[in-house]
Amino acid sequence: MKIYLLEPGQIYRVEGPARIDVMEGSVYAVGAIYSGGSHFTVLRARKLAFKAIERAKVSVTLGPNAVLELAKPGEEVLDEWEGAISKLALSGTSIVIGSIDVGKSTMTAVLANKALLNGLRVAVIDADVGQNDIGPPTTISISRVTRPITSLRQVQAEKSVFMQSTSLERIWPRAVEAVKRLIAYARRTWSVDAIIVNTDGWINGREAIEYKRSLLTELRPNNIVAIKIENELDEIIKGYSNVTIVRPPPAARLRTKEDRKIHREMSYARFIFPLRELSIDLDKLPLCGLGLFRGVDLGSELRAMASRIVNSHITYANQAGSTLYIITDQWISRRIGAFKVVGLPEGFERGLLIGIEDSEGFLLGLGVLKKIYYDRKKAVIYTSSKTERAMSRASCIRLGLIRLNENFEEIERVSQLLKYLYPSDELGDTMRGAGSA
Numbered sequence: 001m002k003i004y005l006l007e008p009g010q011i012y013r014v015e016g017p018a019r020i021d022v023m024e025g026s027v028y029a030v031g032a033i034y035s036g037g038s039h040f041t042v043l044r045a046r047k048l049a050f051k052a053i054e055r056a057k058v059s060v061t062l063g064p065n066a067v068l069e070l071a072k073p074g075e076e077v078l079d080e081w082e083g084a085i086s087k088l089a090l091s092g093t094s095i096v097i098g099s100i101d102v103g104k105s106t107m108t109a110v111l112a113n114k115a116l117l118n119g120l121r122v123a124v125i126d127a128d129v130g131q132n133d134i135g136p137p138t139t140i141s142i143s144r145v146t147r148p149i150t151s152l153r154q155v156q157a158e159k160s161v162f163m164q165s166t167s168l169e170r171i172w173p174r175a176v177e178a179v180k181r182l183i184a185y186a187r188r189t190w191s192v193d194a195i196i197v198n199t200d201g202w203i204n205g206r207e208a209i210e211y212k213r214s215l216l217t218e219l220r221p222n223n224i225v226a227i228k229i230e231n232e233l234d235e236i237i238k239g240y241s242n243v244t245i246v247r248p249p250p251a252a253r254l255r256t257k258e259d260r261k262i263h264r265e266m267s268y269a270r271f272i273f274p275l276r277e278l279s280i281d282l283d284k285l286p287l288c289g290l291g292l293f294r295g296v297d298l299g300s301e302l303r304a305m306a307s308r309i310v311n312s313h314i315t316y317a318n319q320a321g322s323t324l325y326i327i328t329d330q331w332i333s334r335r336i337g338a339f340k341v342v343g344l345p346e347g348f349e350r351g352l353l354i355g356i357e358d359s360e361g362f363l364l365g366l367g368v369l370k371k372i373y374y375d376r377k378k379a380v381i382y383t384s385s386k387t388e389r390a391m392s393r394a395s396c397i398r399l400g401l402i403r404l405n406e407n408f409e410e411i412e413r414v415s416q417l418l419k420y421l422y423p424s425d426e427l428g429d430t431m432r433g434a435g436s437a
């Protein structure tokens with residue numbers, strides 16, 4: 001612990017874990033003001049800048065590997081950010097967009113704190129499926145903010161929607177729907193006035209632009225806050241006048257793809273803990289949006305016939321509507337006469353990330369599929385004990401597009417499943433667009 005005397009306007013940068021106790025005067029950090037007797041914390045491996053608004057005396061406690069440094073003039077964007085957003089009316093919806101590691105999560109916290117300071121009831125939505133700060137990876141999550149925060153990681157998801165993957169490529173229409181649904185929920189259930197939406201850093205390419213523009217047209221946010229390095233957001237914000245543009249903090253930490261992957265893997269483990277092994281009856285708790293194991297099972301004779309037609313061994317088959325689902329030795333997606341045949345290779349389910357959903361389509365918890373006993377329609381899954389306790393409210397199990405190993409390491413994106421979960425006629429333009437890109 002060390003005492004510092006700060007002159008008005010002086011800016012320090014701190015990398016956590018750290019705790020700053022304001023003893024006298026007042027200090028600005030991440031959109032909130034801390035005066036004598038209050039304190040804020042900086043999480044491990046996170047950085048933030050704080051500034052003395054008036055002469056201040058602070059006591060700084062640094063944890064392992066924490067760093068405190070005085071910022072050089074012009075090195076921090078805190079005043080620029082504050083200037084740009086100070087006049088925004090934050091009731092309604094605000095959305096933060098930008099590439100990766102530009103400070104989107106930090107800006108989301110700044111806006112949430114500002115809205116709080118203005119006396120509004122505030123919720124934040126984290127729509128960053130790769131690096132979600134408030135909920136598990138592969139989700140879009142919402143939480144209320146009731147006191148000032150220095151990082152989005154200080155609030156926990158109160159509702160989440162499972163997005164099945166760490167990237168929204170080819171599945172983003174569901175993300176737009178999920179954000180809308182969470183906003184409606186927050187308005188209805190919590191009567192929040194201000195909703196701040198954080199987004200993922202996927203901004204390059206035609207599909208990413210289409211996704212972000214679709215978010216803007218569907219949410220019609222009151223404020224768009226764009227954190228911009230060069231002209232990378234121009235296509236997305238074209239035509240909008242309610243855009244506030246700021247630049248990223250120059251000293252922001254850049255993380256590698258590998259860093260991000262490790263962070264996610266630790267998150268899966270954290271959210272699927274303590275681990276429980278459950279046996280699920282898929283007759284009672286079906287797969288969401290997939291006819292596999294529904295309808296009627298094919299007897300051995302029909303199975304043999306189907307086997308000759310597709311020219312592969314069939315372990316299990318069921319007919320749901322005009323689709324024939326088979327567990328076989330390869331991925332098959334074929335039309336045979338009036339039937340659509342969907343084939344999944346035996347063992348396709350091993351290690352798939354799953355989301356257990358309630359009747360409103362909200363996530364009760366993540367899990368991992370260990371094995372399905374096809375003829376008995378029994379699935380063995382791993383999930384957390386918290387999710388186990390919520391199982392009575394479960395309505396279906398949604399398959400993810402990510403395969404994990406026992407250590408929760410991502411080993412594969414199972415893109416073949418996309419075809420079955422999102423038949424091309426349902427995905428419409430998206431699939432066609434992605435296919436031709």
Ligand SMILES: Nc1ncnc2c1ncn2[C@@H]1O[C@H](COP(=O)(O)OP(=O)(O)O)[C@@H](O)[C@H]1O
Pocket residue numbers: 013045046047048049076077098099100101102103104105106107249250251252253254
């Ligand atoms: N003023 C700052 N100076 C230096 N680093 C910062 C500052 N503000 C935030 N950071 C760090 O920069 C990194 C990226 O910020 P973050 O808000 O997580 O960006 P994004 O959500 O766009 O990935 C984080 O590690 C964060 O702690």
Ligand SMILES: [Mg+2]
Pocket residue numbers: 104105106128131133
């Ligand atoms: Mg972020």
